[in-house]
Amino acid sequence: MVEKTPTNSNSVISLTLGVLSILIPYIGLILGVIGVVFSRKATKEILKTNQGGGGLATSGLICSVVGIIIQIFAVMGIIAFYSLTNLG
Template identity: 45%
Template sequence: MDKSIDQGGYRNGYEERVLNTKAVISLVLGCVSLLLILLTLIGLVIAIIGFFVSYVSLKEIHKTNQQGYGLAVAGLTCNTLAIIIPLLMLIVSLLFFTPAEMRMF
């Protein structure tokens, strides 16, 4: 019998924490969405999906004491940036590149 697994199935008396898969997926979606937001608007759709996956993974990590909190936060940050950047670009383009006769102010 393996001597390192001795106390109730835990290695060296400590419970092994599992990496949350959704946290990894959210980070990958965040990075992909940041790259695609520069090329197409499909990055915005991926960012919205990644935002919800990040949120769910943070809830799971808190509830089940899994690893991957930093990955989930990084994914949430990347996805949030990929949502905010096109919105800011849209606002700036509407404010500065709208013809004067179409402005209401």
């Protein structure tokens, strides 16, 4: 029988927050930053304890960074829109 290593819970949390950071407007920026923190924490724990979930932590990091970038562009677009409409 093959022993199954437990999946790191922080890696699951980071992936969940990463996906939510892409889907939820405005709050997604905060969720993305928290997702990056959980992903880095999960990666360090996985290396130390030899748990599973390394792919989940990496996916969570990527989704969180993509969510942060999308949210920053959305906020910049809103700022640009309102600054241009107040010129006239």
